[in-house]
Each structure stands twice: as structure tokens, then as C-alpha cells.
Amino acid sequence: MIKFDNVSKKYQDGTAAVKSLNLEIKAGEFFVVIGPSGCGKTTMLKMINRLITLSEGTLLINGMRISDYDIHELRWNIGYVLQQIALFPHMSIQENISVVPELRGWSKERIHERVDELLDMVGLDSKTYRNRKPKELSGGQQQRIGVVRALAADPEIILMDEPFSALDPISREKLQEDLYSLQRRIKKTIVFVTHDMKEALKLGDRICVMRDGEVVQVGTPEDIIQRPADEFVRNFVGNDKGSFEAMADLSRIAEPLRKDEIFPDQLKTIPASSSLKDALALLTKEEKLGVEAQGAVIGTINRQAVIQYLADHLKEGSGGHE
Template identity: 50%
Template sequence: MIEFKGVQKTYPDGTVAIKNFNLEIKEGELLTLIGPSGCGKTTTMKMINRLVEPTAGDIYINGKQLKEYNIHELRWNIGYVLQQIALFPHMTVEENIAVVPEMKKWKKKEIHDRAKELMQMVGMEPSIYMKKKPSELSGGQQQRVGVIRALAADPQILLMDEPFSALDPISREGLQKDIRKLQKQIKKTIVFVTHDIDEATALGDRICLMNAGEIIQVDTPQKLILEPRDSFVRNFIGDKKSPWQTAVDIVASQTVSRILTQTAYEEGNFDSEQAYILSSDDGQVLCAVEHGKQQNVMEIPNDMNVLEAVSVFENTGTSILPVTKNNELIGTLTQQELLTYLASKTEVKNGVVTQ
């Protein structure tokens, strides 16, 4: 849908903003662009609607080079939302929304219906807000109007440059939900710039992480978190790994207290209320002992993750598993330890589990 091929941008003063940019953004995709300040995010966006011209390489929309489009048609077909929404202060909300549809010569009734429909979509009651001026709206409401103004003439592409960064966390979350909902309903291709990795992962089908004019990694949020390409990516995204992805040796007790040697077992030298892993005197795993009875177990390697360990527990039916490293018994993992660990890593905000 939008394709960058070998794109470079050097500003007239010699600043190299984009070095070598190759990227394909798919139709209906929400791609978040993220990276440190000055890495070239805004420049990338502005090249899509030709507010900035590349110094080398080409950009295509639907297979056609940008240069081949009539510039006005191109811009009408691309909604653009900026960090500081610049609504026209002397116009009402409805008039602001109507700007591009009017240029496109839509009929009055059509424009009015469209404005009403979009306002309802973002939860602003048209009968209350349609005739208000921007100064009579809250920051979050102005931002919403900015978003729907960009959508009014039904553009195929929506560019959003840090549209929510001036907002408080609650309005921000609300608007993120709106964008997700809008994208599902109207299937726009959206390029969304943000500084905030949580926003990037919450919104993006894919995340494009940039640094110093280059793409470092483009992947789904999950892949970026689980398989960061290098230490830059790892540092940028921080510790976003889900507790389910933690290796079991972090959770397991690596003390020998739950390992029962054969000799101790035969001598009855253990607490029959507890679960143990029975090992031969030379450290080989034999079985589990629960309520004094022997049961088969499966060994789990130390790098297995918590999610996989849960399914091993389901399959074996024991409440304790032996953890091995290079086939050597290094500790034990109990169901209780897993539960305690997961509970400690789970955040509950307003009754909603967030991790």
C-alpha cells in the first residue's frame, strides 16, 4: 500500500534525517513509528504526504509513485493529525470537520451526516458539540475533533504524529481505544508516531523502531518484545516480557529441600504431607513422591517457559516437577511456586488485569 524504496533525506543545511529507508506498510495496517527524538519519524511521515521531498529513493502508494499523483488529490486522500491540533478557532466543530469534504465538493447534507456519524463514533454527542467553537472544548475533545476532521473526507491513509502526547493518561487511553475501534470499522491504513512504547505496543499491528534515520527492527509488538534484534531494541522497549515467557529456573526453587534421595526415601526420612522429586543417590530423576506414593514425572529443562510448564503440569498430574540443566537435576518446581510467581507479576488496575 505505502512503500519506501531506498529513501533518503538530507535537509538543505546538511542534516541527514533519513539514511536508507525501506519499508512496506500494508493496506489496513496500523503501523507505529517509534524511536528517540530526532531519529526521523516526522520526516518519514511528511514524506508520505509530500510536505517533505526525499533526496533519493522513491515512495509508492498503491504501486504508483508519489510524484505521479496530483498533489491536492494526494493530500485529500491522506488525513494528517499533529501533536498540537490546530483547529480553526473561529469555526465551529462542524465547520472544522467540513473543511476537506467541502474542498472535495461534497453536498451539504452529506457533510452534515458525515460529521454527525464521526462525532458519535468518538462519543461526542453532535447536538451538544456540533456548534461549539474549539475554545469551548476540553483538550481531549479538541484532539478527538482533530482526529475526525482528518477522517472526514474518508481518506485511505491516516498519518498521526504523536496525536495524544499532550493528554492525560485517561483521555489518552480513551482515544487509543477510539483509534482501534475506528480502524476496525473503517479499515484505514494508519501510520502512528509515538514516543511511548506502551502506546506503540497497545496500538500497532507492527512497530517500526528507528534510530538515527534508520530502521532498526520492524515486527509485531510480541516479536519485538520476545526477540529484540539487539541491545538497542532491548533497552528501548524495556522489560516488557510477559511473566508467562519467563524461564522456569527463575521461578523454581534451586535448593535441594524437595529432592529426596532414594536412601532417605527408603528410611522413611521425609514428610509424607509434602511432594518431592525422588532421585537416585547419584542424582538421576526417578519419579515424584506425593503423599508417600510414587508417580511418574516429566523432566523440564531450565529454559522452558512458564506457559509450557503449566501444560506439563496438566499432562503429568503431579504438583511437582524436576528442573534439569544439561540433563542434570538442578531444582524443583511446584504448582504453588508457579501460582505465587504469576500472581506477583500480575497487575490489576481498576479491576482489569493488565499483564
């Protein structure tokens, strides 16, 4: 889908922001890029939609060099969400969402339907919000509009540059959950930049850890936690292998069964006293597991629940690298 082939970005003063980057991002993947400030992650992101031109190498989307695309067509097919929400303050929410569809020549009827669909998708009633101005919305609501504006023309790719970092912790966590659920429905290719490892673990199908313009490690959340490439990654995660392998009370993670719910016989179970490592190993093959305590299934767990538990229990200070 997106391929970096020996891509570098060097500035006239000799600064190398990105060095010989080789990377492939799969279609439909939630790909998180993480690292400290100045590591090159935003430069990498902006090269995808040609906001920054590469100095060396080749960057391809669907097998075609980005330089061979018409710049407008390229950007219309790539949604972009910033930390600075950047809604047009004088325009209504509907007008903000409609910008790219209008540029692409969509009919008014189609745009109207798309605005309704997108607002509903993020839990905002269209009759209530479509004619409001950005200043009439909370920060979290504005960022939701930023996300759906990026989705308006149904692009293949969404770029997100620390989109939630300016929000308060409660709004941020809610938007992380909403985005995770939304991606499971829409299956876009999302490239998401953050400096927060907890956020990366919660959201990413794969995580790319960068330092000094180079890729240090690419892997699933389990890979990053269980098999950090070096001491830098281990310290950045803020976790150690021991805590990953430690016993955990899986009943604290499990979604309880409803009173009238019968656990399906065909689903596998795991003892509540099992380690997080054992749970994730089984969840690579199973969509969910039953958690068993005292001979009875008390609830279910899935991969995301275990990853979120791990992220929430990283060592203090691991989630706010600058």
C-alpha cells in the same frame, strides 16, 4: 499500499534525517513508528504526504510515485492528525470537520450527514457539539475532533504524529482505546508516530523501531518484545525475554463470563497459570481463548488484552523515551 524504496532525506547542511529507508506498509494496517527524538520518524511520516520532499529513492502509494499525484488529490486522500490539535478556533466543530469535504465539492446534505456520523463514531452527540467552538471542548474532546476531521473525506490513509502526547494520562489512555476500537471498524491504513513504547505495543499491528534515521527492527508487538533485534531495542522496550516468558495469572487479564453466559464448546481454553508467551502463541491462531481455573472456564482473553497487559507491566521508565 505505501512503499519506501531506498528513500533518504538529506538537508543542505549535510544532515541525513532518513537514510536508505526500505519499508512496505500494508493496506488496512495500523503501523506504528517509534524511536527517540531526532531519529527521523516525523520526517518519514511527512514524506508520505509531501510535506517534506525526499532526496533520494522512490516512495509509492498503491504502486504510483507520490510525485506523480496531483498534490491536492494526494493530501485530500491522506488524513493528518498532529500533536498540536490545530483546530480552527473561530470555526464551529461542524465547520472544522467540513473543510476537506467542502474542498472536494461535497453537497451540504452529504457533509451534514458525515458530520453526524463521525461525531457519533467518537461518542460525541452531534446536536450538543456540532455548533460549539474548539475552546468550549476539553483537550481530549478536541483531539477526538482532530481525528474525525482527518477522517471526514473518507481518506485511504491516516497519518498521526504523536497525537496524544500532550494529553493527560487518563485522556490519553481513553483515546488510545477509542482509536484501537475505531480502527477495527474502519480498517484504514494508519501510520502512527510515537516515542512511547507502551502506546506502540497497545496500538500497532506492526512496529517500526528507528534510530539515527535508520530502521532497526520491524515486527509485531510480540516480535519486538520476544525477539528484540539488538540491545537498543531491548532497552527501548524496557522489558526482557524472561518477563515475557514468565508465568502469569491469566485470570487477572481475562474478561469474566457473564452470569448467564455459557462458554462455547468449540473455543479453545488455556490454563490460568500459563505463560504470556504460550497465550500469545495460541492467539496467533485463535481470536480468543477461554481461561480455565480449577476445572472451569472463568473468562476469555484476546491478543489485545495480553499485549496491553505486557505494555502496562514494562519496566519503569520504558514508556517515556525522548
